[in-house]
Amino acid sequence: MTYTPAQNRYEQMKYNHCGKSGLLLPAISLGMWHNFGDVDDFQNARVMICRAFDLGITHFDLANNYGPSPGSAEQNFAKILHRDLAAHRDELIISTKAGYLMWPGPYGEWGSKKYLIASLDQSLKRLGLDYVDIFYSHRPDPDTPFEETMATLDQIVRQGKALYVGISSYDPRQTAEAVEILNQLGTRCLIHQPRYSMLDRTAENGLLDVLETHGIGCIAFCPLAQGLLTDKYLDGIPADSRAAKPHGFLQAEKITPQLIKKVRSLNELAKQRSQTLAQMALAWILKDSRVTSVIIGASKVEQIEQNVAALANTDFTSDELERIDDILKSD
Ligand SMILES: NC(=O)c1ccc[n+]([C@@H]2O[C@H](COP(=O)([O-])OP(=O)(O)OC[C@H]3O[C@@H](n4cnc5c(N)ncnc54)[C@H](OP(=O)(O)O)[C@@H]3O)[C@@H](O)[C@H]2O)c1
Numbered sequence: 001m002t003y004t005p006a007q008n009r010y011e012q013m014k015y016n017h018c019g020k021s022g023l024l025l026p027a028i029s030l031g032m033w034h035n036f037g038d039v040d041d042f043q044n045a046r047v048m049i050c051r052a053f054d055l056g057i058t059h060f061d062l063a064n065n066y067g068p069s070p071g072s073a074e075q076n077f078a079k080i081l082h083r084d085l086a087a088h089r090d091e092l093i094i095s096t097k098a099g100y101l102m103w104p105g106p107y108g109e110w111g112s113k114k115y116l117i118a119s120l121d122q123s124l125k126r127l128g129l130d131y132v133d134i135f136y137s138h139r140p141d142p143d144t145p146f147e148e149t150m151a152t153l154d155q156i157v158r159q160g161k162a163l164y165v166g167i168s169s170y171d172p173r174q175t176a177e178a179v180e181i182l183n184q185l186g187t188r189c190l191i192h193q194p195r196y197s198m199l200d201r202t203a204e205n206g207l208l209d210v211l212e213t214h215g216i217g218c219i220a221f222c223p224l225a226q227g228l229l230t231d232k233y234l235d236g237i238p239a240d241s242r243a244a245k246p247h248g249f250l251q252a253e254k255i256t257p258q259l260i261k262k263v264r265s266l267n268e269l270a271k272q273r274s275q276t277l278a279q280m281a282l283a284w285i286l287k288d289s290r291v292t293s294v295i296i297g298a299s300k301v302e303q304i305e306q307n308v309a310a311l312a313n314t315d316f317t318s319d320e321l322e323r324i325d326d327i328l329k330s331d
Contacts, residue, residue, distance in 0.1 A: 003084040006054035013056025014311050018191055018292045020215030023164065025093060027286055028308055029059035029219065031295040036076050037067035039247060044300075049080050051301045053088070055308045061193075061219075061295050062127075063097040063138060064119050068247050070102055074126040082128055092133070096123045097168060099138025111141030111149040120161055135162035136193060137178075139169045146174070150181040157187045166191035168221075172206035179214050189216050191292070196220035198229055198266070198281055198328060199259075208290045217292035220285050224296065226250040229281035231267055233260065240299070258331065265327045269320065278303070279310035284324065286314045 015024040030052045036045045049060070066073035074096065085092065098119035101109040109115060120135055135156055137149050153165040167178055167189060179189045192211055196203040197220070211218050224230055226249065227242050233255050242248035243255060263277070270280035285294050298304045316324075 003050045005050075005085075005088065009054050009056050011056070012308065012311070013058075015056075015058075016217075016292045018217030018219075019211065021164070021188070021190055021217065023093070023190065023217075025059050025217065025219065025293045026057050027293055027311055028057060028282065029061055029293045029295045030057050030304065031061040031221065031297050032073040032077060033063070033066050034242060034248065034297050035299045036073040037069065037247075038072035038076070039068055040076075042076060042079075045076055046080050046084065048298055048301050048304060049077070050084055052304050053085065053091075055304065057304070057308070058091055059093040059095070059293065059295075061095045061221075062123075063100070063136075064102045064123050065100050071122070071126055074123055078126060078128045094127070094129070094132050095134035095136065095166075096120070096127070096132050097136035097138035098123070099136075099141070099168070110139075111137055111144040111152075113148055113152040113155075116149070116152045117156070120156060124161065131160055132162050134164045134166055134190060136166045136168050136191075137170075140167075140171075140174045140178075146178050146181055150178055151185060154182065154185040154187040164188075164190035166193060168193035169195070172210045175207065175210050175216075176214070179210075179216065189214070191217040191219055193219050193221055193295070195222050196285060196291070197223050197225045198284055198324065199225040201328075208288065212290050218290055219293045219295055220291055221295050222297075223285050223294040224278055224281055226297070228255065228259065228263065229266070230278040231276065234264060234267065242299070262327055262330060265330075266324065269323055269327070273313065273320065275310065275313060276306060278307055279313075282307055282310040283314040284316065286311075287316055 014027040018025050062074050098116050107114045156162045182189045194203045194207055232241055237243045237252055242250045243252045267277045270277040282294050285291055296307050
């Protein structure tokens with residue numbers, strides 16, 4: 001198969017400024033945490049990335065450890081990038097991260113300069129790229145001074161190995177501290193990547209305010225709570241779902257009857273809005289102008305198509321928002 005990108009690929013997607021930066025990101029981005037590793041079907045991965053690009057998804061999110069095996073999502077993405085999208089590198093925002101365990105010994109995880117520099121060099125090699133667009137500190141390191149981690153991000157930008165830098169899973173206080181250090185160094189923190197969905201609203205407890213104050217973009221990960229905020233688990237655990245896979249991070253025991261009761265009520269509300277639950281869950285995050293983008297995961301091309309169509313309705317009445325809050329608070 002030879003892939004030719006759709007001519008109309010920029011007609012459907014919405015692009016938002018990432019905080020107070022010049023960078024526009026698609027409201028819906030695609031992440032490669034699951035379904036792009038060497039345990040997965042390569043053709044399916046290829047079809048999903050090409051279709052995503054056709055739908056205006058210009059941002060693809062990776063990390064050093066995505067797979068399994070760790071590193072294989074970057075390798076598979078590279079194959080697709082160089083085969084199908086080579087002529088379109090300047091239309092793409094490719095991110096990667098370092099922070100979680102990648103290799104054994106004291107330099108294979110967290111936030112030291114030794115680890116971050118080595119990891120990004122490995123990622124660039126796997127990706128076959130001279131630079132990534134965004135490089136993240138994947139998690140705060142309690143045992144490395146933020147000065148060291150942030151100075152490393154600053155160095156990476158100055159060396160041209162990343163155009164922008166960001167942080168992920170830093171709490172509001174840690175975020176403010178990291179941003180201040182980066183500002184002193186003269187490198188702006190472009191973006192923060194927190195977990196945020198109807199089922200995890202921690203970002204509302206101060207983080208979104210800090211990001212707005214400092215003009216930093218927010219890109220929400222696990223916006224569908226790994227698939228829980230869709231209709232797929234309403235009647236049990238399908239064999240091809242993340243919860244059924246041995247390497248999936250979604251544990252079947254998280255899918256409790258109480259949770260499914262809530263999901264069922266949300267699903268009814270979504271139907272009244274003429275949306276699927278997945279679409280309503282994405283729209284619900286994107287209604288907040290402080291959110292630049294949501295990073296969806298997908299195992300099938302149809303999921304990407306359905307999720308991008310969420311952008312047709314991201315408005316909520318106050319009654320709908322109250323009903324959602326009531327459902328989420330219910331026992
Ligand atoms: N910074 C961090 O620490 C961090 C942590 C986690 C994730 N992330 C990023 O966030 C990305 C997304 O995470 P995620 O994959 O957990 O996101 P998600 O969007 O919450 O969940 C994706 C899963 O939901 C299901 N799904 C998606 N659309 C669907 C639809 N329309 N109908 C039914 N099911 C649907 C699929 O599950 P099935 O596979 O079961 O079909 C899919 O794999 C990752 O790839 C990564 O880039 C970052």
